[in-house]
Amino acid sequence: MMNYVSAETLADAVRLQKETGYAFLAGGTDVYPALEHGWRPKGLLDISRLPELSGGIRAQGGWWVIPAMTTWAQVAQAQLPPQFDGLRAAAAEVGGRQIQNQGTVAGNICNASPAADGVTALIGLDARVVVAGAAGEHEVPLQEFVLGNRRTAARSGELVTSVKVPAASGPHGSSFSKHGSRRYLVISLVMTAAFIEADALGRVARCCIAVGACAPRSLRLVAAEARLTGMSLGQAAAFSLAGAELDVLTPIDDVRATAAFRRRMARELVERDIRSIALQLQSDRH
Numbered sequence: 001m002m003n004y005v006s007a008e009t010l011a012d013a014v015r016l017q018k019e020t021g022y023a024f025l026a027g028g029t030d031v032y033p034a035l036e037h038g039w040r041p042k043g044l045l046d047i048s049r050l051p052e053l054s055g056g057i058r059a060q061g062g063w064w065v066i067p068a069m070t071t072w073a074q075v076a077q078a079q080l081p082p083q084f085d086g087l088r089a090a091a092a093e094v095g096g097r098q099i100q101n102q103g104t105v106a107g108n109i110c111n112a113s114p115a116a117d118g119v120t121a122l123i124g125l126d127a128r129v130v131v132a133g134a135a136g137e138h139e140v141p142l143q144e145f146v147l148g149n150r151r152t153a154a155r156s157g158e159l160v161t162s163v164k165v166p167a168a169s170g171p172h173g174s175s176f177s178k179h180g181s182r183r184y185l186v187i188s189l190v191m192t193a194a195f196i197e198a199d200a201l202g203r204v205a206r207c208c209i210a211v212g213a214c215a216p217r218s219l220r221l222v223a224a225e226a227r228l229t230g231m232s233l234g235q236a237a238a239f240s241l242a243g244a245e246l247d248v249l250t251p252i253d254d255v256r257a258t259a260a261f262r263r264r265m266a267r268e269l270v271e272r273d274i275r276s277i278a279l280q281l282q283s284d285r286h
């Protein structure tokens, strides 16, 4: 039998974790399968009732704030600007409906799977993670928070309270693409996310390109982002990646796909993401 305790407030959760050393339990869609596969934490500390971790996605001082316990179903159904089209598409691809109703944004991040769809979509929005612990609260860029397979920068007893995305002010668009061995209900072989914000002259003012399942953690293609920034939307609509811009990726051969296939798919999906966003922004201007 597993030890279990439930927290009612954030302060409660921080204190109980320090006292017990139990693992946090949110929606449980990663925790329970891990228990089936032999993971044996000292116990489970249920954080699903903390008011500080829920309350809906909201705009706040130049940021969009996504509380930790927001489920993928809530993300998929939320009324949000086009900046979140990619994240909402990712939400609709996290397992099936039951998983989307139960699985949370912070759970996806803290589980730190290289194939976590939500992580790639959020890194593609330049998201930051808000972390709380006994020493108080601090923020970390998501791409620095996820360190590798099942490893995050959270120190002992720290939990994620929310994720923050810088709000776009100019014309913008976003995209998420997932490739698996079948269309639905599948672990990603490769997934990509992109975001472009344009200036008044129709040039790329800000952009993010993220690739998942091609390294121990999702990565941004910073060299490609630097080259794309400043391009006209017309140029971006014909964007091609240079070979070296994918060098940061270290895909592996496994039972699902070869490294060479993953690299080719990453290129294909990123180019499609960028071109489709740029084309849409260009047509919106006319």
Ligand SMILES: Cc1cc2nc3c(=O)[nH]c(=O)nc-3n(C[C@H](O)[C@H](O)[C@H](O)COP(=O)(O)OP(=O)(O)OC[C@H]3O[C@@H](n4cnc5c(N)ncnc54)[C@H](O)[C@@H]3O)c2cc1C
Residues within 6 Å of the ligand: 023, 024, 025, 026, 027, 028, 029, 030, 031, 032, 033, 047, 068, 093, 094, 095, 096, 099, 102, 103, 104, 105, 106, 107, 108, 109, 110, 111, 115, 116, 117, 118, 154, 158, 159, 160, 161, 185, 186, 187, 188
């Ligand atoms: C059948 C099935 C299909 C799936 N399909 C997909 C898929 O297509 N794509 C995908 O990306 N994922 C998929 N998943 C994985 C899973 O559903 C997601 O990763 C989900 O978002 C996890 O959220 P959760 O709330 O259930 O996390 P939990 O299982 O509760 O927790 C996961 C981990 O995060 C920690 N944790 C949770 N919340 C916090 C917090 N606020 N602060 C600190 N630590 C925390 C827990 O201690 C645990 O280590 C699937 C899972 C199943 C069972």
